[in-house]
Amino acid sequence: MIHLKKILRTGFEYMEDVFDAAFGPAWNPFYQLGALGWFYYWIVISSGIYLYIFFDTGITDAYLSVEYLTHEQWYAGGVMRSLHRYASDALVIMMLMHLLREFAMDRFRSSRWFAWFTGIPMLWFVFSAGITGYWMVWDRLAQYIAIVTTGWLDTLPFFGESIARNFLSNADLSGRFFTLMVFLHIALPLLLLFIMWIHIHRHTQPKVNPPLGLAAGTLVMLLVVSLVKPAVSHAPADLGIVPAVIGLDWFYLPIYPLLDRYPGEAMWMVLGVITLLLLLLPWLPSGKQQAVAVIDLDNCNGCGRCVADCPFSAISLGPRSDNTGYEQEAVVDNRHCTSCGICVGACPTATPFRRRSGLTAGIELPELQISEVRDKTLAATGKLGGNDRILVFGCQHSMDLSALEDSRTGVVSMPCIGMLPPSFLDFVLSKNLADGVFLTGCRDGDCYFRLGIRWTDARICGERDPELRQRVPQQRIRTYWGGLTRSKQFLRELDAFRNGLNALATCNQNVPEPGQEGNGHKDIGNA
Incomplete structure (x- = not known):
């Protein structure tokens, strides 16, 4: 499974490179799969409301009302029908790609199991809603779907009478069945919306809206497809005729050819096993459980910065449990903590300038305490030499x-770059432990722990506490968010940064000492 995930992740990142080059990280659809899914859902809902206004539920009226929308009202109803169809297909694509990508990035284990676990039933709801939608048109495709679906449902022991008997002939068919389909087609998306809300409710600042430009471009693309290749119906359903040729929507109906060939019981078993395996995947096999963050009340003043920065709402503020003068303290929910360390990077007491014997932050990762990060920093910089360290x-x-480690380059790794307090950059540069600091991590817009890159950039720019002090020279700091596969680009950025540091060293050597301005030295300030 590890090799499969690595292959998939590499493939995804190479595809992301193409879209990054074309649209930039902010508009890269691979970084917005979940948000695009929400966007397509709302398109489906809004277009469905319009279609429902003109839809009739009678046996013959259903087909005629859809035909009226498609042909007589092609400029509005026809476009809405096509938009409804293609946005539904796009929703399936986004959901499947989102699932596959989260698997490839290994973002479904530990406390992140909840989002994965609630996401799997959403697939069933989406496919069921799509099938009932095709059923409502009552053309030859709907006839085929009705006969195969009811035959498949009859293999379950839950129904006392055969459902398929309702479709033996036109005389046996009742309009009440279409009323039931309309009810299901409305109820299923509403239930899906509720599950979607549950799916994201543990996340801090979840992405439910794609960037405006990406959303607008996607909508225009769907409208163009709707106009160029509008969705149309087959011939009207006739239970006295067996449809010979039908066109399937392979996004929603890929299982139907299999149902024609294999027993329904076998297909239920296959789908049940696949669903069960997907649900249990976060625990198969069970990996090492990382120790969750812990609070040190001697160093916690209840400021709430860790609460604000936690990507998974795993930290809250509660009443003080000791006898200090502070009113609140941070409380970690072990069920939600992913051991990312972003909370440590937000803690104002996680500064390396504190005494060596007393460096304990208000919140710590037991497996990598902030004192260990300082020790690793000192060890890595202690081996460096030259003017471009x-x-x-x-x-x-x-x-x-x-x-990368050599006489000019030191490396310190941590679970997430968001764990690094900005004071460490100040510490390294002000103590002359290195000539420059380079920060790297996941791809921009695609942090493994969701918000690590975002908070790091904001802290360095002075837009979020704890912010980097203004005294720290920004030209000696470089960030590059390259992910797993952009190693060549990373090395080029590192070399360019090193060349810049050498240029700074040369400039500093040419700066005249006080009182020597007239001795042939060039004044850099007037250059």
């Missing part, structure tokens, strides 16, 4: 940085 802080979920 670079300390690289990296993310363990990005590229392997161990091969």
Whole structure:
């Protein structure tokens, strides 16, 4: 499974490179799969409401009302029908790609099991809603779906009488069945919306809206497809005729050819096993459980910065449990904590300038305490020499940085780059431990722990507490978010940064000492 995930992740990242080059990270659809799924859902809902206004539920009226929308009202109803169809297909694509990508990135284990576990039933709801939608048109395709579906349902022991008997002839068919289909086609998306809300409710600042430009471009694309290749019906259903040729929507109906060939009981068993395996995947096989963050009340003042920065709402503020003068303290929910360390990076007490014997932050990761990060920083920089010494802080979920270590480059890795307090950059540069600091991690917009890159950038730019002090020279800091596969680009960025540091060193050597301005030295400030 590890090799499969690595192959899939590499494939995804190479495809993302193409879209990054074309649209930039902000509009890369691979980084917005979940948000695009929400966007397509709302398109389906809004177009469905319009179609429902003109839809009739009678046996013959259903087909005629859809035909009226498609041909007589092609400029509105026809476009809405096509938009409804293609947005539904796009929703399936986004959901499947989102599932596959989360699997490839290994973002479904530990406390993240909940989002994965609630996402699997959503597939059943989407496919069921799509099937009932095709059923409502009552053309030859709907006839085929009705006969095969009811025959498949009859293999379950839940129904006392055969459902398929309702479709033996036109005389046996009742309009009440279409009323039931309409009810299901409305109820299933509403239930899906509820599950979608549950799916994201543990996340801090979940992505439910794609960037405006990406959303607009996607909508225009769907409208163009709707106009160029509008959705149309087959011939009207006739239970006295067996449809010879039908066109399937392979996004929603791929199982139907299999139902024609294999017993329904076998297909239920196959789908049941696949669903069960997907549900249990976060625990198959069970990996090492990382120790969750812990609070040190001697160093926690209840400021709430860790609460605000936690990507998974795993930290809250509660009443103080000791006798200090502070009113609140941070409380970690072990069920939600992913051991990312972003909370440590947000803690104002996680500063390396504190005494060596007393460096304990208000919130810590037991497996990598902030004192250990300082020790690793000192050890890595202690081996460096020259005028272009670079300390690289990296993310363990990005590229392997161990091969970079030499006499000019030191490396310190952590679970997420968001764990690094900005004070460490100040510490390294003000203590002259290195000439430059390079930060790298997951791809921009695709942090393994969701918000690590975003908070790191904001802290360095002084837009989020704890912010980097203004005294720290920004030209000695570089960030590059390259992910797993952009190693060549990363090395080019690192070399360019090193060349810049050498240029700074040359400039500093040419700066005249006070009182020597008239001795042939060039004044850099007036250059």
